[in-house]
Amino acid sequence: MSASRITFVEGQATQPQALERVVAHVRERLAQAGLERLTGAERPLFTGIGASYAALAVPVATLRAEGVVTQRVLADEIEDGTRGFETDLLVGVSQGGRSSETIAAFKAAGPVPTLAVLNVTPSPLGDLADLRVDLGNEPDSYASTNGFTGTVVALDLIAGAIAGRADDPWDGIAGRVSVVRAGAAGVIEGLRARVARCTSADVVASGASRASAEEGALLLREVVRMPATASVTRTYLHGEMESAGGTLHVVFGDGREVELARSLAGAGHQTLLVTTGEVAPGEDLAVVRLPACAPAVRVVLETVVVQELVAALSDERGIPIESFVFANDDTKEGGVDPADFLIASPV
Template structure:
């Protein structure tokens, strides 16, 4: 299935995952995961999702942190609870992270209950996102959704009405699609693109930068907003671009970039900001629940990655670099 088609079918994939996750959670008691220090872990796009989930746990008053799975392979006693994210459940580093912390209670979120990660975890929650492509679209958003309903099951509702997400997804995708012709023109032939956000949106920025690297092979990096102001933005000019997620300091930053002629895309719930010059604005609904906001924020970046991939003649091109040591191919591996 093509990247664009999997991006487009996310209203359906999220509806299917919500139904499956809620049905499975009705038979699980996750309260043993409710106490102690929590780590949310993954690699690649799953780590970007982990940052979003950890931020929501922190909002709920939990001592929680995102840690890359590779950093956990040494086996240090970092956490009492581990939320392990991996779409197919075969990432070597994430499986090893759980194996090296056998005393920690853990929840794995994958699309395969027989995967190595599912077998290594105390509990497992299955995705039902259907097919995915590279870069990941349905896998990323379904992972966030499943994590969101799991966090609700552990800590009670955080204010998200997950039943509205499929319709919300279609609406945000529509708004983003309306801006794509303008963005395709402004972001064409960039020598680099930075992605910027604060709190949970640090993960979204990281995920967006990965999409741009994988789909369009553009140098792209993710930054925390306040850190970005302390030097990293100095290299950005009319030949680069910046994607910003947020409703705070990101607004003034986007306007500043526009003033110096640097194309900027601002994804925000602030409806008073308008397109001007080289600044393009896509509005998303405000949400106290940071996981729900993380899902709606990423849709525009997914579509932008598709636009820039097409412009570079890289539509649905496979990855160039094949790794032989990042996935467990079978249980004997």
């Protein structure tokens, strides 16, 4: 069985129900025999590439908050093995299970136990892994919607299992996603024409929301073809923000991020702040309010906002969503599936 391909817009529309299914499926999967070994992991190492690597900011933040020694590393950095990391569990993420770099990392893992987190089963990465957690072959778009947010859900549940968390924060996720999407759509509709004229984008966040920033920058590149960079809040303050000019600034957060967004907007730079705080919008400051929630849930909701933004900008710029320009045949085992491009680019 394999996940079916849907359009980006279909992914947005079906995401609330898809995430409810993922929550139920992963909870059930984690309760099965064999996965109790997760509770014994003391130094998990997380790896992936692209959007999968971005999602790994979530379990790393969750586990560090619980005092667990962990980190994420790009899969191509451990294609020669895990020496120097002192890990007792290698967790590899690849939604389709075919990312060549993550497969190479698993082949080089040696005696270190491996856990594959994927959507599609069966898959080459899953076949290599000692343990597997899948999302249930959820339909997904080529520029990922359900696959990315579902992976965030799964990674948080896995981190909770490793840390021995008593419960999880995912009940009612469908309703939260629907409400946030509706609110974001109204805000973004009012600024889409101005934002579409921006020549680049900076996406800024800290903590677990670094996943949102990295995925946001990737989607702006993939879908809108807008050069975009993800930055960490404190690093952005140390000089990176000086290049502002013709730039869209997307800022996630409630702390120093609020004043950062106000500073950028006050200098005349188009800024979108996604926050749980009560922040008044301004001429160059648009604000999307989120409900108070756990960091991992927040990442899903922040990603929903970004998805709405890139869909609107793609439409405003007249760029068919997922009409990818480059098909790199060496990034997926078995090569690129031409069917992905047929559904993405019907014209």
